[in-house]
Amino acid sequence: MLRSLWTAATGMVAQQFQMDTIANNLSNVNTTGFKKNRADFQDLVYQQQVLAGTPATAVSEIPTGVYFGAGTRVAATQKLFEMGSxxxxxxxxxxxxxxxxxxxxxxxxxxxxxxxxxxxxxxxxxxxxxxxxxxxxxxxxxxxxxxxxxxxxxxxxxxxxxxxxxxxxxxxxxxxxxxxxxxxxxxxxxxxxxxxxxxxxxxxxxxxxxxxxxxxxxxxxxxMSNVKIVEEMVSMIVAQRAYESNSKSITTSDSMLGTAISMKR
Structure with missing residues (x-):
């Protein structure tokens, strides 16, 4: 249960970074020659419980493994040098x-x-x-x-x-x-x-x-700046919904953990 808490937390941190990037783009919408930023993300290391290809019997192997993801992180920020108006x-x-x-x-x-x-x-x-x-x-x-x-x-x-x-x-x-x-x-x-x-x-x-x-x-x-307000606003909505989804994951995980703790014999 604790794994889901930390995994969702990485998602919230990533979306906060995305919002910071979008805010910087929007604040420079009228800055002469400004080039917008884009944030790139990567999934984190996976914990392997069962490795794919592990022998199951003398004549067969396990076709798929069991992996637990650890969330996401910021991989890079990139300036996009497309032409402004x-x-x-x-x-x-x-x-x-x-x-x-x-x-x-x-x-x-x-x-x-x-x-x-x-x-x-x-x-x-x-x-x-x-x-x-x-x-x-x-x-x-x-x-x-x-x-x-x-x-x-x-x-x-x-x-x-x-x-x-x-x-x-x-x-x-x-x-x-x-x-x-x-x-x-x-x-x-x-x-x-x-x-x-x-x-x-x-x-x-x-x-x-x-x-x-x-x-x-x-x-x-x-x-002028190559920032397109409509695109940034759509990206902002997507980031906001992703942030809410991750926060909901934390709330749900906390509720499940509370249920497990409060169980009586």
Missing amino acids: LQATGNKFDLAVTSEVGFFKILMPDGTFSYTRDGSFKIDARQQVVTSNGYLLEPPITLPPGAINNTLQVSEEGEVTVRVGDEIRPTKIGQIDLFRFVNPAGLQAIGNNLFKETMASGPEIQGTPGREGFGGLLQGFLE
Whole structure:
């Protein structure tokens, strides 16, 4: 009887984790470039009382065994990098990648690099292109003195041009490259819409937007979160019902245990 109590408890813990994951997804439904999380579960080790294939007689074997499961546990959480919807902003410094393939590279204050799908860039006091937190885009893009900001143009292939002073023809001031990974699900999310390279993700692969399988760049647009509210709400209901079922198992097991204890001769 005690086995069922602990087994059901693992189910309740798992569903609580599922709810935590869903809540995080829903809280970031309007976060630019956010990629939703998915929780994966595994069944726990089995206790074997009778092993399948054990000889029953001299000429036959037991066809099936007797196994007791120990419940479930969280096996992994995974970022799903499917494309989010594109939203027009009209802002010259907003950029979106037009496919799932491609990250912007960001220089961190400690000299390391991180990667993001959030293309809501801005200009700081030094005329450098930075993120909302002031981190530099890599390779760096700096507007020259006298540049007219509202003439900034970013082509689909990442070429950045701007008019300077009284010049009629725009001047090329830099090139925005994109980066991809063999296993983007292996990237480490560190907050602020940023990801870190890990051994699981593999090393970065640099490329030109719109070429070699990379998505192109779209100026004046942002990629929104790929969280779908309806899907998350359905998952929430399923998790809630599973939690209730496991709690009912504990209640029933407790009732049966109480009946056994209260039996009289």
